[in-house]
Amino acid sequence: MESQLMKMQGLHCFVAGAAYDFRQQTKGDQVKEDVTRALNEMKIEPRQIYSGKQVHGCKVGYADGESGDAHLFGKIYADTDGLVTDKPGIALLVKYADCTPIVLYDPKRKVVAALHSGWRGTVQRISQKAIAQMVNTFGCHKEDIFAYLGPSIDRENYEVGPEVYEAFVGFAGRDTIFTPRGTKYHMSMSDANEALLREAGIQPAHIEVDRTSTFDEACLHSARAEGKEYGLNGLIVMMDF
Secondary structure: OEOOOHOOOOEEEEEEEOOOOHHHHHHOOOHHHHHHHHHHHHHHOOOOOEEEOOOOOOEEOOOOOOOOOOOOOOOOEHHHHHHEEEOOOOEEEEEEEEOEEEEEEEOOOOOEEEEEEHHHHHHHHHHHHHHHHHHHHHHHHHHHHEEEOOOOHHHHEEEEOHHHHHHOOOOHHHHHEEEEEOOOEEEOOOHHHHHHHHOOOOHHHEEEEOOOOOOOOOOOOOOOHHHOOOOOOOEEOOOOO
16 A cells, blocks of 8 residues: 555655564564565665654654664664654664554655554654654754555544543544444544544645554555454555665
């Protein structure tokens, strides 16, 4: 699966779904083979590939091509759910099942970020933190940033407890993001993350939201649909050399 918006901006951006599995906990060394297959599918040969040991946080690491710990493939940062780089030829990989994968790209300053945003990362505003980093560290302008929200779980199939609803207190438009169902709520991750992007100053015309449901779509992994042996999708982005 590809983002047409990012493709128009000249960015390599690919969602590797159920034909792959990036969950090292269950797949072990096979993950390296699936990374290679995905890169071949994208027809790219990165000089380095970065991923994070994701913890549902809001830390965004700088993929400079040198820093990071050696990993099964490429480099990895501990306790990191987002990656940003201004280096061409550096591929960024985020892994997810039902959470929201996010790409931020400034084609003028040549800066790209890839983020993993579950409900915890969303309430911690990881996308806004990444945008601030792009602006303050790399000199990006918000009006030049394009955003892609990849496939995630849909509202109908994402039931959460009242503690999640309460965690979003003060969140603009909270009651449009959550639908009450008895003592539970159904949440739209896409709507929540799109709202954060708009609030941060990203132009609506620069935002692409893929509302394909990970739960309903057989070509994507879903923790809620697959159970404890679920697999992980991968979102990979790279700027050309």
